[in-house]
Amino acid sequence: MAGSDVRRVGPRQFATLWRSQAVGLQPAIAAGTALIILLTASPLVSLLTSAFTGGPKAFSILMNSSVLSLIARTVLLATLATLWAIILGLPPAWILTRTDIPGRRFLRIVGVLPLAIPPYIGAFTYITLLGPVGWVNKIFQAMGTSGPIVNIYGLWGGVLVLGLFTYPYILLIVGSALKGSDPALEEAARAAGLGPFGIFLRVTFPLLRPSLLAGALLVFLYALSDFGAVSLLRVDTFTTEIFHQLNTRFDQRNAAALSIILVILTAVVLMAQRKSLGRRGFVQRRSGVRPPTIYPLGRWKVPVLCCTYLIIAGSVFLPVALLLYQTGSPMSFLRTLIAGHRYLWNSLWTATVAATAASGLGLFVAYLTQRRKGLAPLILTSATQLGYAIPGTVLGLSLILLYNAYLPWIYGTAAMVIIGYLLRFLPQAVQGSTAAMIQVNRNLEEAARSLGRSTWQALREVTIPLIRPGIAAGWMLVFISSMKELAATLLLRPAGFDTLSVRIWIASIEVDYAGAAATSLILIAITALPLFLISRLDATVSQLD
Structure with missing residues (x-):
């Protein structure tokens, strides 16, 4: 019966059937499209309307010299946090996909767990460790030092925490690209006399540029928009100032004006990333499905394993251990x-x-x-x-x-x-x-x-x-x-x-x-x-x- 149905519907009849069904779906498609556009675009339109309602006076806050320093501090924080996340995420991505490091499957799973720990929780745990009255300073003071040795509050504390808890974006996206890359390109480079490091720099890394930029973009946008961690670490950024204008000064117009600047910054970053990738082609043609080349670590196995566990310890094991200690007994929990x-x-x-x-x-x-x-x-x-x-x-x-x-x-x-x-x-x-x-x-x-x-x-x-x-x-x-x-x-x-x-x-x-x-x-x-x-x-x- 099914076979007779297939024979009875020829190419012309099928095209007619498809067009009739597509026409019948047009009202539903139009309604769904209008709903999503209204849902997503209306808040931004409302924000623009609120900011421009007051005329030039509405943007008086932007004439303040402190806004320029706010822009510089926010962009600097996001840039440094992104670089720190790349340093933490790119080496493990290559190590866990291209080397014979022991426990690769376990490390892959544990390596993404920092995504389950919000940066504001990470900030809270590191404040108890590296704050002015944190454990590290108490230990040094017990040894006779005067005053705090370390202080996590400020820009560098924000960079440390945001990078530690967002690097899995780099690890996941770059690791996925490494698993799907064509090993024939690296084999050709090896045949030309290049070593593992040279192959990575001249063959693997250029092919990873789109995935690396995609992961870096996610980290940058997250750092640009983060509120919880930077507020706890006392870093003045656009998000904290917007919250201050809205909840302390109750000034919606100034908050809207600052919000527009932040949206423009984000839009510029998105357009720059799209333009950067749009000029280049990153195509791999694969004639067969083969697993990627696995490099033996040899005498580097122990140092590489220690460094990998050190990254995971700083972003998973240490914060969870500090939370367990601060919670106290199971009854308190x-x-x-x-x-x-x-x-x-x-x-x-x-x-x-x-x-x-x-x-x-x-x-x-x-x-x-x-x-x-x-x-x-x-x-x-x-x-x-x-x-x-x-x-x-x-x-x-x-x-x-x-x-x-x-x-x-x-x-x-x-x-x-x-x-x-x-x-x-x-x-x-x-x-x-x-x-x-x-x-x-x-x-x-x-x-x-x-x-x-x-x-x-x-x-x-x-x-x-x-x-x-x-x-x-x-x-x-x-x-x-x-x-x-x-x-x-x-x-x-x-x-x-x-x-x-x-x-x-x-x-x-x-x-x-x-x-x-x-x-x-x-x-x-x-x-x-x-x-x-x-x-x-x-x-x-x-x-x-």
């Missing part, structure tokens, strides 16, 4: 869990709803960009990337201005928090679905439609089951990011609606180190589980490849 169960519930259900909504919208955007042509996919791609371009403080402010003026029945509810998460992390869901859909041949959908299935049925019965791992990975990434988000949550939460991230920040400000440590451990445990599942999924796919 249990009391914190019982007393703060409502904060845990608030975090879980808002992150779950945001991740589910983002996965649905991400699937819609991925399908249009990969299966449709025209203006709508291009507009959607740009619109969904606004989440990367708008930091949490700016997004929170723009949503406050928008919903307070036009949708007051939503303002002051938990829905504001969910909308903030959705807009902030929608790009992660889009990328997860897009990466999976690229690998699905559209001929499978065409075959299903030739058997009488509609476009929606072909998507539901053929495409979605095949891209389910990508959708799940995107869902988990949005969930993790939503659980950790601090800046947007602080601004958008209704009165009395605290999450785990908010309680950690409040406890740190109030010097309640035991409560902050116990709450941090709860948050890390929850976010580490989906991150571990993503790592296992990636390892399984790598083994199948």
Whole structure:
């Protein structure tokens, strides 16, 4: 019966059937596109409107000389943190994919765990270690020194913490590129007489430039938009000043003007990265599937292993050990869990709803960009990337201005928090679905439609089951990011609606180190589980490849 259906539908009839189904889907596509554009672009439009409403006086704060130093300090912090993350992430990426280092599988999984530890928790732990009254200074003072030897507060403390807890972006993206590169190029270089170091510099590194730039871009944008870590470490940046203008001076107009400058900085970085990659071609043609070349470390095995474990210790083992020590007894942890169960519930259900909504919208955007042509996919791609371009403080402010003026029945509810998460992390869901859909041949959908299935049925019965791992990975990434988000949550939460991230920040400000440590451990445990599942999924796919 199926065979007769295929024979009965010829090329001309199939084209007619496809056009009729595409025309029938146009209203739904148009409605979905309009919804996403309205959802993503309206906060930025509201921010611009608020800033320009007051005319030239609205930008009087920008005439202040301190704004230039604020720009310089913010850009310097993001640049140095990115360089530090590259130093920490690039060598392990090559070591864990191209050498015979012992325990590679374990190190790959543990190496990405810093993503489960928000930088503001990292800042909190390192303050107790390297602060003016931290353990290190107490030890030196006991030995007879006067005054603190080290002080983590300030720019260099921000660079240290942000790099330590964002380097897995470099590790993951560069490591994935290394696993998928063509070993024939390195073999040709080896035959020409180059050693491992020369091969890396002249062959491997140029091919890694796109993935390295992509990872560096994520780190730079994160450092540019971070609020929690820099506020605890007392580094004055755009995000802290915006929060100060909004929550201390209650000046929304000045906060909006500063936010526009931060958005412009982010947009300039994105355009520079796109222009840098657009001038070059990075194509590898592979005639067969072969594993990458594994280099023996020989006498370098022990030093390389020690350096790798030192990086992981500074970003995972040491912070967790400090949190466990500060929490005290298991009963103290249990009391914190019982007393703060409502904060845990608030975090879980808002992150779950945001991740589910983002996965649905991400699937819609991925399908249009990969299966449709025209203006709508291009507009959607740009619109969904606004989440990367708008930091949490700016997004929170723009949503406050928008919903307070036009949708007051939503303002002051938990829905504001969910909308903030959705807009902030929608790009992660889009990328997860897009990466999976690229690998699905559209001929499978065409075959299903030739058997009488509609476009929606072909998507539901053929495409979605095949891209389910990508959708799940995107869902988990949005969930993790939503659980950790601090800046947007602080601004958008209704009165009395605290999450785990908010309680950690409040406890740190109030010097309640035991409560902050116990709450941090709860948050890390929850976010580490989906991150571990993503790592296992990636390892399984790598083994199948």
